[in-house]
Amino acid sequence: MDLETLLQSSAEAHGHLCPGQVIGVRMAILGCRLIGLTDPTSRDQIKKLLVYVEMDRCAADAVAHVTGVKLGRRSLKFMDFGIMAATFVNLQTGRAFRVLSTEEARELASVYAPEIPGKAPQQLKAYKRMPDPVLFRVEEVRVKLRDVDLPGPTRRKAACVRCGQVVRDGREEDGPDGPLCAHCAGRSYFQKIRDVPDPEAEPVREIQDIPELSGAGIR
Ligand SMILES: [Zn+2]
Numbered sequence: 313m314d315l316e317t318l319l320q321s322s323a324e325a326h327g328h329l330c331p332g333q334v335i336g337v338r339m340a341i342l343g344c345r346l347i348g349l350t351d352p353t354s355r356d357q358i359k360k361l362l363v364y365v366e367m368d369r370c371a372a373d374a375v376a377h378v379t380g381v382k383l384g385r386r387s388l389k390f391m392d393f394g395i396m397a398a399t400f401v402n403l404q405t406g407r408a409f410r411v412l413s414t415e416e417a418r419e420l421a422s423v424y425a426p427e428i429p430g431k432a433p434q435q436l437k438a439y440k441r442m443p444d445p446v447l448f449r450v451e452e453v454r455v456k457l458r459d460v461d462l463p464g465p466t467r468r469k470a471a472c473v474r475c476g477q478v479v480r481d482g483r484e485e486d487g488p489d490g491p492l493c494a495h496c497a498g499r500s501y502f503q504k505i506r507d508v509p510d511p512e513a514e515p516v517r518e519i520q521d522i523p524e525l526s527g528a529g530i531r
């Protein structure tokens with residue numbers, strides 16, 4: 313796993329080269345090494361790896377790119393914690409390490425790359441040079457994996473007693489009258505305006521046709 317090669321392909325997949333790519337790529341290299349995976353995207357190793365990322369920032373893309381974990385394969389778990397950290401789990405051995413990006417590294421960028429002007433370019437260069445113990449803090453951890461969290465076929469399905477929607481893999485809640493989906497249990501992230509029974513009949517809307525949005529600074 314060569315840093316420069318991985319960085320290049322990661323930046324391509326992410327859309328740009330940024331300090332977060334360096335952190336994410338190095339985080340992934342270190343995390344995989346700690347759990348004994350030398351070539352995580354290879355056929356025999358890809359099934360052994362599970363990664364939890366704790367942020368939806370640039371570095372998360374790099375971690376996913378280098379390790380090959382994917383949301384749709386259930387090998388990538390997104391924990392919306394806003395923390396620059398990722399945990400690498402070897403499913404075969406059960407060993408897991410959490411790698412956190414340190415705040416000190418940000419402050420030390422000017423020490424490790426004093427000749428580079430500009431904050432982002434300086435961080436980018438410095439993050440390549442910093443030794444792992446400066447760039448990261450590492451914890452060995454235990455991750456309690458439930459059957460319903462693992463890759464593979466759907467283990468369980470339950471129909472919501474209120475709306476009828478099928479909920480997969482044990483994500484339903486216990487309601488007074490039976491299982492509830494997250495929305496019906498009050499954990500929704502949206503407010504429904506109306507049902508759209510025939511999507512094809514809906515007109516193509518321009519943003520100025522939507523009064524709530526046109527004046528609200530969303531453009
Ligand atoms: Zn980026």
Ligand SMILES: [Zn+2]
Binds near residue numbers: 474475476493494496
């Ligand atoms: Zn429901």
